[in-house]
Amino acid sequence: MKKIAIISDTHSFWDTKIYNLIHECDEVWHAGDFGYSEEIEQNIQKFNIKGVYGNIDGQEIRKRYSKTLRFYCEKVKVLITHIGGYPNKYRPEIKEEIEKYRPNLYICGHSHILKIMYDKKHNLLHINPGAAGKEGFHKVRTMVLLEIHGKEIKNIQVAELGPRVKSTKSIN
Template sequence: MKKILLLSDTHSFIDEKILKFVKQADEVWHAGDIGNLEVTDTLKKLKPLRAVFGNIDGADARSEFPLDAKFEVEKVTVWMTHIGGYPNKYYKRIRDKIKLNPPKIFISGHSHILKVQYDKKLNLLHLNPGAAGNHGFHKVRTMLRFELDNSEIKNMEIIELDKRG
Protein backbone atom coordinates (compact mmCIF):
# COMPACT_ATOMS: atom_id res chain seq x y z
CA MET A 1 0.00 0.00 0.00
CA LYS A 2 1.16 3.54 -0.81
CA LYS A 3 -0.20 6.77 0.61
CA ILE A 4 -0.17 9.45 -2.10
CA LEU A 5 -0.33 13.22 -1.73
CA LEU A 6 -1.31 14.95 -4.98
CA LEU A 7 -0.84 18.66 -5.45
CA SER A 8 -0.54 21.14 -8.29
CA ASP A 9 -0.12 24.80 -9.11
CA THR A 10 2.13 25.77 -6.22
CA HIS A 11 3.48 28.70 -8.27
CA SER A 12 6.69 28.92 -6.16
CA PHE A 13 4.81 28.62 -2.85
CA ILE A 14 5.29 25.99 -0.16
CA ASP A 15 4.55 26.25 3.53
CA GLU A 16 4.34 24.18 6.71
CA LYS A 17 0.67 23.40 6.06
CA ILE A 18 1.63 21.58 2.84
CA LEU A 19 4.68 19.97 4.43
CA LYS A 20 2.60 18.54 7.29
CA PHE A 21 0.73 16.41 4.74
CA VAL A 22 3.88 15.63 2.76
CA LYS A 23 5.37 14.03 5.88
CA GLN A 24 2.32 11.74 6.19
CA ALA A 25 2.59 10.45 2.59
CA ASP A 26 4.70 7.69 1.06
CA GLU A 27 4.97 9.57 -2.26
CA VAL A 28 4.19 13.10 -3.44
CA TRP A 29 2.92 13.81 -6.94
CA HIS A 30 3.00 17.35 -8.37
CA ALA A 31 0.88 18.04 -11.47
CA GLY A 32 2.78 21.09 -12.71
CA ASP A 33 3.11 24.85 -12.41
CA ILE A 34 5.81 24.30 -9.85
CA GLY A 35 7.35 27.74 -10.15
CA ASN A 36 10.65 27.97 -8.30
CA LEU A 37 12.40 24.60 -8.03
CA GLU A 38 12.89 25.22 -4.32
CA VAL A 39 9.37 23.78 -4.06
CA THR A 40 10.29 20.42 -5.58
CA ASP A 41 13.72 20.39 -3.92
CA THR A 42 11.97 20.76 -0.55
CA LEU A 43 9.50 17.99 -1.38
CA LYS A 44 12.28 15.63 -2.58
CA LYS A 45 14.16 16.03 0.70
CA LEU A 46 11.14 14.60 2.54
CA LYS A 47 9.55 12.01 0.23
CA PRO A 48 9.88 10.43 -3.22
CA LEU A 49 8.49 12.88 -5.79
CA ARG A 50 6.90 12.42 -9.20
CA ALA A 51 6.24 15.67 -11.06
CA VAL A 52 5.52 17.19 -14.45
CA PHE A 53 6.20 20.71 -15.64
CA GLY A 54 3.40 23.18 -16.28
CA ASN A 55 2.88 26.13 -18.58
CA ILE A 56 4.44 28.67 -16.17
CA ASP A 57 7.53 26.56 -15.54
CA GLY A 58 10.84 27.64 -17.01
CA ALA A 59 13.73 25.78 -18.58
CA ASP A 60 15.01 24.50 -15.22
CA ALA A 61 11.76 22.64 -14.44
CA ARG A 62 11.38 21.52 -18.05
CA SER A 63 14.84 19.98 -17.99
CA GLU A 64 14.18 18.14 -14.72
CA PHE A 65 10.56 17.02 -15.18
CA PRO A 66 8.63 15.67 -18.20
CA LEU A 67 5.51 17.04 -19.88
CA ASP A 68 3.78 13.71 -19.24
CA ALA A 69 4.58 11.17 -16.55
CA LYS A 70 3.25 7.66 -17.12
CA PHE A 71 3.95 5.15 -14.39
CA GLU A 72 2.50 2.33 -12.31
CA VAL A 73 2.21 2.16 -8.52
CA GLU A 74 0.60 -0.78 -6.71
CA LYS A 75 -0.67 -2.16 -10.05
CA VAL A 76 -2.45 1.15 -10.79
CA THR A 77 -1.49 2.83 -14.07
CA VAL A 78 -1.21 6.61 -13.91
CA TRP A 79 -0.86 9.36 -16.50
CA MET A 80 -0.07 12.79 -15.09
CA THR A 81 0.22 15.98 -17.13
CA HIS A 82 -0.43 19.64 -16.40
CA ILE A 83 -2.89 20.61 -19.14
CA GLY A 84 -5.04 17.58 -19.85
CA GLY A 85 -8.67 18.54 -19.63
CA TYR A 86 -11.25 16.26 -18.08
CA PRO A 87 -13.78 13.59 -19.15
CA ASN A 88 -15.57 14.45 -22.39
CA LYS A 89 -13.34 17.55 -22.72
CA TYR A 90 -9.79 16.22 -22.85
CA TYR A 91 -7.19 18.55 -24.31
CA LYS A 92 -6.68 17.73 -28.00
CA ARG A 93 -3.06 16.61 -27.45
CA ILE A 94 -4.39 13.98 -25.03
CA ARG A 95 -7.70 12.97 -26.60
CA ASP A 96 -6.66 10.26 -29.08
CA LYS A 97 -3.83 8.88 -26.95
CA ILE A 98 -5.96 8.40 -23.86
CA LYS A 99 -8.61 6.51 -25.84
CA LEU A 100 -6.00 4.07 -27.17
CA ASN A 101 -4.50 3.21 -23.80
CA PRO A 102 -6.43 4.67 -20.87
CA PRO A 103 -4.71 4.63 -17.48
CA LYS A 104 -6.60 3.80 -14.30
CA ILE A 105 -5.91 7.34 -13.04
CA PHE A 106 -5.56 10.43 -15.23
CA ILE A 107 -4.22 13.52 -13.44
CA SER A 108 -4.09 17.10 -14.62
CA GLY A 109 -3.72 20.48 -12.95
CA HIS A 110 -3.86 23.92 -14.58
CA SER A 111 -7.49 24.91 -13.89
CA HIS A 112 -7.02 25.56 -10.14
CA ILE A 113 -10.38 23.78 -9.77
CA LEU A 114 -10.39 20.65 -7.65
CA LYS A 115 -12.15 17.84 -9.46
CA VAL A 116 -12.53 14.11 -8.85
CA GLN A 117 -14.54 12.63 -11.70
CA TYR A 118 -15.01 9.12 -13.03
CA ASP A 119 -14.88 8.74 -16.81
CA LYS A 120 -17.36 5.95 -17.55
CA LYS A 121 -16.46 5.82 -21.25
CA LEU A 122 -12.76 5.21 -20.63
CA ASN A 123 -13.13 3.49 -17.25
CA LEU A 124 -10.67 5.81 -15.50
CA LEU A 125 -10.59 8.18 -12.56
CA HIS A 126 -9.76 11.79 -13.39
CA LEU A 127 -8.10 13.82 -10.64
CA ASN A 128 -7.31 17.51 -10.47
CA PRO A 129 -6.06 18.54 -7.02
CA GLY A 130 -6.88 22.23 -7.51
CA ALA A 131 -4.12 24.65 -6.48
CA ALA A 132 -1.90 24.47 -3.40
CA GLY A 133 -0.24 27.83 -4.01
CA ASN A 134 -1.27 31.42 -3.43
CA HIS A 135 -1.29 32.60 -7.06
CA GLY A 136 -4.50 32.36 -9.08
CA PHE A 137 -8.23 32.88 -8.83
CA HIS A 138 -9.01 29.97 -6.50
CA LYS A 139 -10.32 30.94 -3.10
CA VAL A 140 -9.13 27.94 -1.06
CA ARG A 141 -5.82 26.09 -1.44
CA THR A 142 -6.45 22.38 -2.01
CA MET A 143 -4.74 19.03 -2.45
CA LEU A 144 -5.83 15.38 -2.67
CA ARG A 145 -4.73 12.43 -0.58
CA PHE A 146 -5.47 8.77 -1.30
CA GLU A 147 -4.10 5.26 -1.03
CA LEU A 148 -3.18 2.77 -3.72
CA ASP A 149 -3.35 -0.84 -2.62
CA ASN A 150 -2.92 -3.80 -4.95
CA SER A 151 -4.74 -2.19 -7.92
CA GLU A 152 -7.34 -0.41 -5.77
CA ILE A 153 -7.77 3.33 -5.17
CA LYS A 154 -8.90 3.87 -1.59
CA ASN A 155 -9.65 6.55 0.99
CA MET A 156 -9.76 9.58 -1.34
CA GLU A 157 -9.65 12.78 0.70
CA ILE A 158 -9.89 16.45 -0.22
CA ILE A 159 -7.49 18.57 1.78
CA GLU A 160 -8.45 22.20 2.20
CA LEU A 161 -5.46 24.14 3.51
CA ASP A 162 -6.77 27.67 3.96
CA LYS A 163 -7.84 30.68 1.95
CA ARG A 164 -5.47 31.82 -0.77
CA GLY A 165 -3.23 34.77 0.06
Protein backbone atom coordinates in the same frame (compact mmCIF):
# COMPACT_ATOMS: atom_id res chain seq x y z
CA MET B 1 -0.47 -0.06 0.18
CA LYS B 2 0.85 3.42 -0.60
CA LYS B 3 -0.30 6.80 0.64
CA ILE B 4 -0.14 9.42 -2.10
CA ALA B 5 -0.24 13.22 -1.97
CA ILE B 6 -1.37 14.87 -5.22
CA ILE B 7 -0.55 18.54 -5.58
CA SER B 8 -0.53 21.11 -8.37
CA ASP B 9 -0.08 24.78 -9.13
CA THR B 10 2.12 25.62 -6.16
CA HIS B 11 3.65 28.58 -8.04
CA SER B 12 6.73 28.56 -5.75
CA PHE B 13 4.62 28.52 -2.56
CA TRP B 14 4.90 25.80 0.11
CA ASP B 15 3.76 26.20 3.69
CA THR B 16 3.67 24.04 6.81
CA LYS B 17 0.21 22.67 5.96
CA ILE B 18 1.60 21.18 2.74
CA TYR B 19 4.71 19.84 4.53
CA ASN B 20 2.67 18.22 7.29
CA LEU B 21 0.44 16.36 4.82
CA ILE B 22 3.31 15.32 2.56
CA HIS B 23 5.31 13.90 5.47
CA GLU B 24 2.52 11.37 6.07
CA CYS B 25 2.74 10.06 2.47
CA ASP B 26 4.85 7.47 0.69
CA GLU B 27 4.85 9.40 -2.60
CA VAL B 28 4.17 12.95 -3.79
CA TRP B 29 2.87 13.60 -7.32
CA HIS B 30 2.87 17.14 -8.74
CA ALA B 31 0.68 18.06 -11.75
CA GLY B 32 2.78 21.04 -12.83
CA ASP B 33 3.32 24.74 -12.24
CA PHE B 34 5.85 24.10 -9.49
CA GLY B 35 7.34 27.56 -9.82
CA TYR B 36 10.97 27.73 -8.83
CA SER B 37 12.92 28.75 -5.76
CA GLU B 38 15.62 27.23 -3.60
CA GLU B 39 12.85 25.86 -1.37
CA ILE B 40 11.12 24.17 -4.33
CA GLU B 41 14.43 22.61 -5.37
CA GLN B 42 14.98 21.28 -1.85
CA ASN B 43 11.44 19.85 -1.72
CA ILE B 44 11.84 18.11 -5.07
CA GLN B 45 14.96 16.37 -3.79
CA LYS B 46 13.77 15.73 -0.24
CA PHE B 47 10.42 14.20 -1.23
CA ASN B 48 11.56 12.67 -4.55
CA ILE B 49 8.54 14.23 -6.24
CA LYS B 50 7.13 12.63 -9.38
CA GLY B 51 5.55 15.14 -11.70
CA VAL B 52 5.27 17.10 -14.91
CA TYR B 53 6.13 20.65 -15.83
CA GLY B 54 3.42 23.27 -16.23
CA ASN B 55 3.04 26.31 -18.43
CA ILE B 56 4.70 28.69 -15.92
CA ASP B 57 7.67 26.43 -15.22
CA GLY B 58 11.08 27.54 -16.43
CA GLN B 59 14.09 25.56 -17.60
CA GLU B 60 15.05 24.39 -14.09
CA ILE B 61 11.83 22.37 -13.89
CA ARG B 62 11.56 21.50 -17.60
CA LYS B 63 15.02 19.90 -17.51
CA ARG B 64 13.90 17.60 -14.71
CA TYR B 65 10.30 16.82 -15.71
CA SER B 66 8.46 16.00 -18.93
CA LYS B 67 5.12 17.23 -20.30
CA THR B 68 3.40 13.92 -19.48
CA LEU B 69 4.27 11.11 -17.11
CA ARG B 70 3.12 7.50 -17.33
CA PHE B 71 3.87 4.96 -14.61
CA TYR B 72 2.43 2.25 -12.39
CA CYS B 73 1.84 2.68 -8.68
CA GLU B 74 1.36 -0.84 -7.44
CA LYS B 75 -1.13 -2.13 -10.05
CA VAL B 76 -2.71 1.23 -10.91
CA LYS B 77 -1.73 2.70 -14.28
CA VAL B 78 -1.25 6.48 -13.83
CA LEU B 79 -1.10 9.31 -16.37
CA ILE B 80 -0.20 12.86 -15.30
CA THR B 81 -0.09 16.04 -17.38
CA HIS B 82 -0.56 19.72 -16.55
CA ILE B 83 -3.09 20.93 -19.14
CA GLY B 84 -5.50 18.21 -20.11
CA GLY B 85 -9.16 18.97 -19.62
CA TYR B 86 -11.92 16.85 -18.12
CA PRO B 87 -14.02 13.85 -19.15
CA ASN B 88 -15.85 14.66 -22.39
CA LYS B 89 -13.70 17.82 -22.69
CA TYR B 90 -10.15 16.47 -22.97
CA ARG B 91 -7.64 18.26 -25.15
CA PRO B 92 -7.24 16.24 -28.39
CA GLU B 93 -3.66 15.14 -27.65
CA ILE B 94 -4.65 14.05 -24.12
CA LYS B 95 -7.69 12.14 -25.38
CA GLU B 96 -5.37 10.32 -27.77
CA GLU B 97 -2.91 9.60 -24.93
CA ILE B 98 -5.72 8.28 -22.72
CA GLU B 99 -7.03 6.02 -25.49
CA LYS B 100 -3.54 4.73 -26.24
CA TYR B 101 -2.21 4.29 -22.68
CA ARG B 102 -5.55 3.43 -21.01
CA PRO B 103 -4.74 4.67 -17.48
CA ASN B 104 -6.79 3.82 -14.41
CA LEU B 105 -5.99 7.21 -12.91
CA TYR B 106 -5.60 10.46 -14.87
CA ILE B 107 -4.30 13.56 -13.08
CA CYS B 108 -3.99 17.11 -14.38
CA GLY B 109 -3.73 20.63 -12.98
CA HIS B 110 -3.72 24.09 -14.60
CA SER B 111 -7.34 25.16 -14.04
CA HIS B 112 -6.93 25.68 -10.26
CA ILE B 113 -10.34 23.99 -10.01
CA LEU B 114 -10.58 20.95 -7.75
CA LYS B 115 -12.38 18.08 -9.50
CA ILE B 116 -12.60 14.38 -8.79
CA MET B 117 -14.80 12.49 -11.22
CA TYR B 118 -15.13 9.11 -12.83
CA ASP B 119 -14.85 8.90 -16.62
CA LYS B 120 -17.14 6.00 -17.59
CA LYS B 121 -16.20 6.15 -21.26
CA HIS B 122 -12.48 5.64 -20.57
CA ASN B 123 -12.91 3.66 -17.33
CA LEU B 124 -10.65 5.93 -15.29
CA LEU B 125 -10.68 8.19 -12.28
CA HIS B 126 -9.92 11.82 -13.14
CA ILE B 127 -8.37 14.05 -10.47
CA ASN B 128 -7.46 17.72 -10.59
CA PRO B 129 -6.22 18.56 -7.07
CA GLY B 130 -6.91 22.28 -7.48
CA ALA B 131 -4.15 24.75 -6.62
CA ALA B 132 -1.97 24.56 -3.51
CA GLY B 133 -0.28 27.90 -4.18
CA LYS B 134 -1.45 31.47 -3.74
CA GLU B 135 -1.34 32.60 -7.39
CA GLY B 136 -4.61 32.54 -9.33
CA PHE B 137 -8.31 33.11 -8.85
CA HIS B 138 -9.17 30.18 -6.56
CA LYS B 139 -10.40 31.06 -3.08
CA VAL B 140 -9.22 27.97 -1.18
CA ARG B 141 -5.90 26.18 -1.65
CA THR B 142 -6.33 22.41 -2.01
CA MET B 143 -4.57 19.12 -2.60
CA VAL B 144 -5.73 15.49 -2.70
CA LEU B 145 -4.66 12.53 -0.60
CA LEU B 146 -5.43 8.92 -1.43
CA GLU B 147 -4.29 5.36 -0.91
CA ILE B 148 -3.48 2.75 -3.51
CA HIS B 149 -4.04 -0.87 -2.50
CA GLY B 150 -2.94 -3.10 -5.36
CA LYS B 151 -5.25 -2.05 -8.17
CA GLU B 152 -7.73 -0.19 -5.96
CA ILE B 153 -7.79 3.55 -5.26
CA LYS B 154 -9.21 4.15 -1.78
CA ASN B 155 -9.73 6.76 0.92
CA ILE B 156 -9.68 9.80 -1.35
CA GLN B 157 -9.58 12.99 0.69
CA VAL B 158 -9.54 16.65 -0.24
CA ALA B 159 -7.19 18.64 1.99
CA GLU B 160 -8.13 22.29 2.30
CA LEU B 161 -4.95 24.26 2.95
CA GLY B 162 -6.52 27.61 3.77
CA PRO B 163 -7.48 30.72 1.85
CA ARG B 164 -5.51 31.78 -1.21
CA VAL B 165 -5.00 35.31 0.08
CA LYS B 166 -5.62 36.75 3.49
CA SER B 167 -7.81 39.81 3.28
CA THR B 168 -6.68 42.85 5.23
CA LYS B 169 -9.90 44.76 4.59
CA SER B 170 -12.86 44.63 6.91
CA ILE B 171 -16.34 44.61 5.44
CA ASN B 172 -18.88 46.72 7.30
